[in-house]
Amino acid sequence: MSFVQNSNNQINFNDSIFNLTDRELRTLEKSWAKPFAEKIFSNIDEKPFSVLYSDKASRPNTPVNVIIGALILKEMLRDTDDELMETLMFDVRYQYALNTTSFEEQPLSDRTLSRFRERCILYETETGIDLIKDCITGLSAEIAEVMGIRKNLNRMDSMMIAANIKKLSRLELLYTCVANLVNFMQKKEDNIPEGLEHYCEADDLNKVIYHMRSENTDDKIKSVIEDASLLLHKCKGEYDDSSEYQLLIRVINEQTTEDTDGNLQLKSKDDKTLNSSILQNPSDPDATFRIKAGKEHRGYVANLVETVDENGSIITGYSYEQNIHSDSAFLKESLDSLAGTEEDEITLVTDGAYGGTENIELAKENHINLVTTNMQGRKANDIHADFIFSEDGKKVLECAGGQTPITNKFNPKTEQCRITLDKDKCNQCPYKDQCNPKFYKTKTALIISWKSTERAKQQRSMKSEEFKEHAKFRNGVESLPSTLRRKYQSDKMPVRGKLKTKLFFGFKVAALNFQKLLNFMNSSDSCTLKTEIC
Helix, strand or coil: CECCCCCCCCCCCCCHHHHCCHHHHHHHHHCCHHHHHHHHHHHCCCHHHHHHCECCCCCECCCHHHHHHHHHHHHHCCCCHHHHHHHHHHCHHHHHHCCCCCCCCCCCCCCHHHHHHHHHHHHHHHHCCCHHHHHHHHHHHHHHHHHCCCCCEEEEEEEEEECCCCCCCHHHHHHHHHHHHHHHHHHCCCCCCCCCHHHHCCCHHHHHHHHCCCCCHHHHHHHHHHHHHHHHHHHCCCCCCCHHHHHHHHHHHHHEEECCCCCEEECCCCCCCCCCCCCCCCCCCCCEEEEECCEEEEEEEEEEEEEEECCEEEEEEEEEEECCCCHHHHHHHHHHHHCCCCCCCEEEEECHHHCCHHHHHHHHHCCEEEEECCCCCCCCCHHHHHCEECCCCCCEEECCCCCCCCEEEEECCCCEEEEEEEHHHHHHCCCHHHHCCEECCCEEEEEEEHHHHHHHHHHHHCCCHHHHHHHHHHHHHHHHHHHHHHCCCCCCCCCCCHHHHHHHHHHHHHHHHHHHHHHHHHHCCCCCCCCCCC
16 A cells, blocks of 8 residues: 555535535534634644555555544544444534545545554554654644644643553463463464363353362462463473463563472562562553552553643643653653743743752753742751852852851762861851751861752742742643543543553544634634534
8 A cells, every 4th residue: 555645625516515505514614623624634744654655556545634633533522433434424524624525435444543553553663653643742733823822831740541451360360371372372273281271261260260269379379370381381482472472471470480499489479579560461561550649550651741821721742651650751751842942941830740950950951940839858958048059069169158168078979068167157157057067176067969959949939929820830730631531531442552552542632632722712702613522
């Protein structure tokens, strides 16, 4: 299949909108279809997707902008793939939005969307380039321009995304991995090791896990591990390329250890190697485990950047990773795309998880004013804010009382300075009790770091009225996770795996952005559009 750009932008005499009455046409133009066609569909750049298709002369591809537009509509109107196909054939609003009213037959089939998703995921797996994210962030920039939103003021927050998997006990996890490989061997019509045939029975899971109450759970686990060991020995070399075999190897390596005789033994629950990245469920090998705010989460985490001004707000950037990815790491990865200039600095308001001295300095280098609304860790001594350090943070130039240290010794391991000061001057200093230096015969000593000084300055800034306004402003970003969960079902995606769920999440972001555009147009005095996507 070769790549051809969609050039069907002209209305012809066979266009279905000519069959509409004047009243129907007026209603169509007042619906969401017209702004979607003009502001979204027309701005979808097809060229980056040419890499998904052959450069040889062959049957042309389904128009990429129609596919992407349809996938955004699917999330906006909460359709399934089948519902989308049916509605596109009979609903003129869909056809008008996707500019297909002049098509003799609608260009999408039941497999068009799934094959397009597969191409995008395969390309990202091979190259690391997320074409869908690039497309959606490009559309976000176009929407921001239409709404007149400047990028000077931004807020950032993350949200947990639940994987569509069941929480498994260790017995269930081991059993499922063994059963999956045995069933795969049966499909291949290979000889199943003697005694393992029961794993192919439909109700065997219930028998082993729930019905055999008389048997101790530890004994059941031991039996399953023995079966796993037998399978690994038989399948080695022959099934190396199968995911079932690789997942069994993974779960055995993570959950067991060898004793002195070479037998596999289940690890203790307290074993430190049982970390958050271990396999949670073979149905979704990418999902990880995390406890946040006292709740258990299995799956992924999304990071959202919302740009705001008096005209409204728009999600201008997003990232998607396993849920063990930290907010601090998200911030560092987003700095390049958010960077301002010396003349036009960007303000980014976040919660305390994105903070830290290192992140603040990195943000400054990118002309970003990072404002965190709370702080993690211990509070710094307030008086430390009045100490003056050299630019490299390795020397104290002046203490809070105005003294120049007699000596200054920097410890590179702790990144702290040990300074000595004049004892008589310290005795007369009004800040003596706050600094609390150690007194010796002729001098005093104090250990202080540049980081504690910066932290103390940040604590002081948090008491200002400007900071209180920033804190109120940041709270607005909390509505995004709520909307994405409640309206766009981000925790109930019909796919599993990091790349697949990320693709679906991206289209949910695009749908939410379009709703924000509609809200802006509805509230505009110069526009008569009154519509809501339900």
